[in-house]
Amino acid sequence: MLLWWGIFVAASPVLEGAEYLLIFGPLFLTLLLLFVSGIPLLDASADKKHGHLGAYKFYKKTTSPLILLPRGVYGNLPGWCKTIFLYELPLYNRNLPQEDAVK
Template identity: 70%
Template sequence: MGTVLDSHFLALTAIVTVGYQLLFFILTALLKFDKVTDFAGSTNFVIIAILTLVLKGTWHFRQIILTLFVVIWGLRLAGFLLMRNPSVQAVDIIGWILWSIGVIIEAIADQQKLVFKNSPNNRGKWCNVGVWKFSRHPNYFGEILLWWGIFAASAPVLKGAEWLVIVGPIFLTMLLLFVSGIPLLEESADKKFGNMAEYKIYKRTTSPLILLPPVVYGKLPAWFKATFLFELPLYSRNIPQDETSNLHSNLCTV
């Protein structure tokens, strides 16, 4: 995996930490509510642990286990500290975590694609670096996560017709999955790169939405991808029919 600012991600983690803490500082100052400061501190470790694991991209067993330890510790501490405030419920924590992860993924994905597209060496190529190595549309994954996070965090106070706000994240998800998001971008990419063997491998081994290691995604059966991971036939309409059949059959054998 390529470096981000430096080979050990020290600068990136420092920037993410400062930005994350500053965000909660502003929220605390504006809302006159300091109960989320402990949450910000403990979940900061969770975000940094996951972020560096994904960006490093080596997926060694030791790295995964140690990252899991940090995540479990951070989430347990965040939950304990927040639960001291009876107005905060478990679904609040879930919502805040989803929003935090979503906004970070979307921001990183947008920045990485911008840098990729601005490099003359990448003209005529598709973006497959950073988080784009683990998802063909990581920015959309982040956006969907953050809006569902907002809904989850608001759920404890919703009553009666207020529950209709769920239409918002549902509409956004449907729009990105079936209308103007992924389908249009997949169509455009297939037209540009559909005859390239490297692109076919990338598409066959890279999740359309949820971030997953290619070595894992490529080995999953086609029915599982279509049912649970949104690998829809809609996303391969512009690949010749015989190649589309081969693509879906090869999904089971990669």
């Protein structure tokens, strides 16, 4: 995602007129990764497969879904900061399902 945005930014000084429509490439890719095929699908499948493991719960609580940060830094950030600056949106299903009380 950052590569496509970098290419657009690097090419922007020479773009003229309708060539600025090229922004739809990185914008479309970003929307796909954030809302459709990237983070939501990957999180949902990983939750289904590993959601019952304690180590996975710890990993999910301390690991950023998009922007790489050290676990100690990310784990201590407030929720509003994660949402605004790191694009951790509520639809990413970051909360794992609770285990059944009776098995």
